[in-house]
Amino acid sequence: MIRQFLLGFGLLIMVGGFLLIWDSPPKSFMRQQQGQVEKVPSADSYMTDVTSRRFSKIGGEQLLISSPKIELFTSDSKVLMSQPSILSIDQQTGANAVALNAQQGSLSNNGETLTLSGNVVAVIDGQQGSSHLSTESLSYLPETNIATTDDRFKLVTPQVKISGKGLNANLASEVFTIKSKVQAVHDPI
Secondary structure: OHHHHHHHHHHHHHHHHHHHHHHOOHHHHOOOOOOOOOOOOOOOEEEEEEEEEEEOOOOOEEEEEEEEEEEEEOOOOEEEEEOOEEEEOOOOOOOOOEEEEOOEEEEEOOOOEEEEEEEEEEEEEEOOEEEEEEEEEEEEEOOOOEEEEEEEEEEEOOOEEEEEEEEEEEOOOOEEEEEEEEEEEEOOO
């Protein structure tokens, strides 16, 4: 009798296990993927066809920003711009304006840092004439008029054509520090 009870109980366990597997969805037998893709953040707000002016702490006009679309991400305190066109004006003289154009741009650190990427072109109006800087990415601090890049760049001034990799530039005083792979051609006037 005990033998028949164990045989019936074993048969009942096997049939129950078979039905449990049969009715389970296939996903329950798959391993969970490690490192799932994070959700792409969505903008809290956006604007189209934007022209914005930024003023310095002393009240002078510092930046004029134009963009077909600007997106605001409040959680990251970041502003993303598509095809930005930026005009920076020197606070002391009002001269030495810097015009910046790129495919993408972002303002971070409460507007202290402007990061541009994708065919960045900067036109610097200096005392010696107009200089053109082109690179793939550029970080610009409007308050101090300092620009930096770690990418390859080309700088064309009225007298010199320079290319290299990595650049620190004080655009107000027109002092350029090149990091590596420098090539220059000097053409005196």
